[in-house]
Amino acid sequence: MNKKLLSACVAVVFGAGAGYALNAFAQQKPEVLVKQRQAAMTLQGKYFGPMNGMAQGKVPYDAKIVARNAGYLQALSEMPWDGFTESTKDEKSRALPAVWAEPAKFKEAQDRFQAAVVKLAAAKGDEASAKGAIGEVGKACGACHENFRAK
Amino acid sequence: MNKKLLSACVAVVFGAGAGYALNAFAQQKPEVLVKQRQAAMTLQGKYFGPMNGMAQGKVPYDAKIVARNAGYLQALSEMPWDGFTESTKDEKSRALPAVWAEPAKFKEAQDRFQAAVVKLAAAKGDEASAKGAIGEVGKACGACHENFRAK
Numbered sequence: 004m005n006k007k008l009l010s011a012c013v014a015v016v017f018g019a020g021a022g023y024a025l026n027a028f029a030q031q032k033p034e035v036l037v038k039q040r041q042a043a044m045t046l047q048g049k050y051f052g053p054m055n056g057m058a059q060g061k062v063p064y065d066a067k068i069v070a071r072n073a074g075y076l077q078a079l080s081e082m083p084w085d086g087f088t089e090s091t092k093d094e095k096s097r098a099l100p101a102v103w104a105e106p107a108k109f110k111e112a113q114d115r116f117q118a119a120v121v122k123l124a125a126a127k128g129d130e131a132s133a134k135g136a137i138g139e140v141g142k143a144c145g146a147c148h149e150n151f152r153a154k
Numbered sequence: 155m156n157k158k159l160l161s162a163c164v165a166v167v168f169g170a171g172a173g174y175a176l177n178a179f180a181q182q183k184p185e186v187l188v189k190q191r192q193a194a195m196t197l198q199g200k201y202f203g204p205m206n207g208m209a210q211g212k213v214p215y216d217a218k219i220v221a222r223n224a225g226y227l228q229a230l231s232e233m234p235w236d237g238f239t240e241s242t243k244d245e246k247s248r249a250l251p252a253v254w255a256e257p258a259k260f261k262e263a264q265d266r267f268q269a270a271v272v273k274l275a276a277a278k279g280d281e282a283s284a285k286g287a288i289g290e291v292g293k294a295c296g297a298c299h300e301n302f303r304a305k
Contacts, residue, residue: 039200042193046233049190078229082197 033091040086041096043079050075051140054123058137069137070128073120076140080120084113097153109151116143184242191237192247194230201226202291205274209288220288221279227291228275231268248304260302267294 031039050072056062057069087102087109102109123136182190201223207213208220238253238260253260274287 039196042196042200045190045193046197049193049233075229075233078226082200082226 033088033094036086036088036091037094037096040083043082043086047076047079047083047144050079051137051144054133054137055141058134058141064130064134066128066130066133069126069133073124073126073128073133073136077120077124080117099151099153102151105150109147112143112147112151116140116147119143184239184245187237187239187242188245188247191234194233194237198227198230198234198295201230202288202295205284205288206292209285209292215281215285217279217281217284220277220284224271224275224277224279224284224287227271231271235264250302250304253302256301260298263294263298263302267291267298270294 053062054069054072054076057064087098089103091098092100092103119136119139119142123133123140126132126136204213205220205223205227208215238249240254242249243251243254270287270290270293274284274291277283277287
């Protein structure tokens with residue numbers, strides 16, 4: 004197998020792992036993909052922010068809001084990744100070259116985040132479990148941004 | 155009850171109905187609220203677009219994608235509305251003054267959309283039921299945009 008073919012295969016396998024298999028937008032314009040993935044991040048912030056405030060004791064704990072937001076966050080945590088196609092590499096965004104240079108590490112960071120969010124959603128608002136999970140979600144956000152997003 | 159007090163009560167009741175009761179972002183900056191509600195609309199488009207293409211026979215029907223996208227759309231269909239606060243009235247956006255002048259009609263349009271999305275999600279990808287529901291969702295999108303969004 005020559006090098007070119009090998010790298011094409013790696014791209015296909017990584018693509019499937021990152022959710023491309025279900026992406027009916029394979030032909031979507033790069034600027035649209037960037038807008039969509041940024042929209043998912045914006046909404047993750049909307050629903051994670053208040054939970055983070057509660058975990059840090061800055062906002063009174065509200066089990067109903069945490070259960071609702073955690074459910075939203077679970078759906079949102081699956082949405083950005085198919086927007087990081089090679090075609091978006093040169094679009095203006097805060098995504099660092101590492102997104103495309105280190106796909107396995109990027110995928111690992113996504114998985115860490117999603118696993119933490121699944122745990123948070125499973126807590127269904129229970130204060131002790133949710134607060135622990137919120138902390139883990141926050142660390143996963145930070146770790147991914149540290150390596151893959153410009154300051 | 156004087157007129158001023160009455161209208162304050164109406165605002166409270168409408169606010170609660172529109173999801174403000176669960177909104178920990180009551181003090182959020184207007185431009186952030188606009189960005190967040192637009193992000194929800196962007197993602198509704200991302201996940202509704204392919205389903206609409208399938209219902210119109212432009213894209214081959216895929217039950218797995220429809221079930222997944224319908225689930226996402228159900229969460230997303232709840233997200234924009236608490237971003238239409240009075241404080242955002244003068245922000246640059248395509249929202250028409252009718253959003254604030256006719257809150258009951260605006261709420262009705264949201265409810266119609268959300269009910270159609272709930273039906274679509276309940277179809278769990280079943281082709282006949284999903285295709286009917288996709289048509290209803292599309293009409294609900296269009297009706298709300300017609301009255302409440304600038305062309």
